[in-house]
Amino acid sequence: MDSNIFSVVLGKAYRLINHGPTVLVSARHDGVDNVMAAAWACALDYAPPKLTVVLDKSAKTRELVEKSGRFVIQVPTVAQLKLTHELGTHSLASEPDKLKRAGAELFEIDEHDQPFVAGCSAWLACKLIPEPHNQKTYDLFIGEIVGAWSDSRVFKNGHWQFEKTDPALRSLHYIAGGHFYAIGESLSISDSSQVILE
Amino acid sequence: MDSNIFSVVLGKAYRLINHGPTVLVSARHDGVDNVMAAAWACALDYAPPKLTVVLDKSAKTRELVEKSGRFVIQVPTVAQLKLTHELGTHSLASEPDKLKRAGAELFEIDEHDQPFVAGCSAWLACKLIPEPHNQKTYDLFIGEIVGAWSDSRVFKNGHWQFEKTDPALRSLHYIAGGHFYAIGESLSISDSSQVILE
Numbered sequence: 001m002d003s004n005i006f007s008v009v010l011g012k013a014y015r016l017i018n019h020g021p022t023v024l025v026s027a028r029h030d031g032v033d034n035v036m037a038a039a040w041a042c043a044l045d046y047a048p049p050k051l052t053v054v055l056d057k058s059a060k061t062r063e064l065v066e067k068s069g070r071f072v073i074q075v076p077t078v079a080q081l082k083l084t085h086e087l088g089t090h091s092l093a094s095e096p097d098k099l100k101r102a103g104a105e106l107f108e109i110d111e112h113d114q115p116f117v118a119g120c121s122a123w124l125a126c127k128l129i130p131e132p133h134n135q136k137t138y139d140l141f142i143g144e145i146v147g148a149w150s151d152s153r154v155f156k157n158g159h160w161q162f163e164k165t166d167p168a169l170r171s172l173h174y175i176a177g178g179h180f181y182a183i184g185e186s187l188s189i190s191d192s193s194q195v196i197l198e
Numbered sequence: 199m200d201s202n203i204f205s206v207v208l209g210k211a212y213r214l215i216n217h218g219p220t221v222l223v224s225a226r227h228d229g230v231d232n233v234m235a236a237a238w239a240c241a242l243d244y245a246p247p248k249l250t251v252v253l254d255k256s257a258k259t260r261e262l263v264e265k266s267g268r269f270v271i272q273v274p275t276v277a278q279l280k281l282t283h284e285l286g287t288h289s290l291a292s293e294p295d296k297l298k299r300a301g302a303e304l305f306e307i308d309e310h311d312q313p314f315v316a317g318c319s320a321w322l323a324c325k326l327i328p329e330p331h332n333q334k335t336y337d338l339f340i341g342e343i344v345g346a347w348s349d350s351r352v353f354k355n356g357h358w359q360f361e362k363t364d365p366a367l368r369s370l371h372y373i374a375g376g377h378f379y380a381i382g383e384s385l386s387i388s389d390s391s392q393v394i395l396e
Binding site for chain 2: 012015018020039078133142158162170175178182187188
């Protein structure tokens with residue numbers, strides 16, 4: 001594991017996706033690993049931390065999630081723009097070498113038998129909370145976050161540091177048709193409710 | 199209604215929140231209007247367009263949504279940073295003049311009996327799809343988007359134009375503790391998969 005990666009306390013795990021980044025969803029079942037991009041992932045609860053993610057019925061990753069009951073949500077970076085787009089527009093079902101062709105590099109984290117995507121800024125290991133009605137009707141999956149990690153160069157002490165680090169580590173926010181935005185300027189409200197441009 | 203506001207075709211309504219902005223949720227019931235901020239809102243489907251939003255049991259707006267079966271999700275701007283934070287940290291339950299004190303200005307849109315917040319960049323009028331189990335267990339609400347509008351200075355022809363307009367119109371992305379980010383740089387993947395920094 002990269003020496004910059006440290007665990008994040010579960011009570012602050014929601015902060016890793018609170019700003020609405022496009023994410024990568026990875027899962028493993030029966031020796032098969034896959035990764036897809038998803039713009040529709042969202043925090044759901046603080047404690048125990050939970051999140052939602054929409055997984056289309058055509059996605060091979062969805063099948064791995066349903067069979068294994070586990071998945072990883074990770075936050076890709078500006079440096080991974082092309083990788084993210086490729087993982088979101090190609091399917092393992094029709095391209096068995098999808099991950100290799102996209103250049104996705106996987107790594108392991110002890111005690112979590114899941115495929116983690118190298119080079120991301122944050123990782124959330126999730127346990128599926130089965131909700132068959134939501135899954136069938138809305139393609140909506142709920143996960144409890146059971147482990148969280150960040151690249152400490154860009155998220156540390158419970159806070160994103162986008163404005164203080166390499167711009168290549170900023171998060172991606174997808175719109176449509178290959179068009180993304182990077183996260184931008186930091187803005188804070190002080191205790192006295194004054195706006196601070198950081 | 200502001201002369202810059204135009205309707206958005208429902209097939210592209212998801213794009214108004216696809217990049218994960220913090221939103222304002224407004225609702226009206228029995229003569230009472232309220233607005234709250236929510237970081238946990240997410241697109242759910244393209245057609246008919248749907249979205250999810252998490253509304254805590256303590257939120258007065260939740261009660262208005264449950265009773266009226268309708269709500270509006272709107273995208274506040276950098277110019278509304280202080281307004282957004284105040285609407286997210288004060289409750290109508292304990293402060294009857296919350297909206298006035300925060301400086302929230304409401305307007306109407308024909309055929310939609312809902313409170314729309316002036317100065318935002320986009321508005322999604324939603325009809326609640328009742329899902330009692332989700333609402334009770336997860337505070338998770340699903341809405342079908344029945345009307346969509348944008349400020350054409352910042353979203354037109356189905357695309358956000360953040361990089362081409364007044365920076366005060368950028369979207370807000372909340373983390374925690376009064377700390378937000380604005381949306382940033384535009385990034386595109388061309389058909390030949392080259393990365394274009396716009």
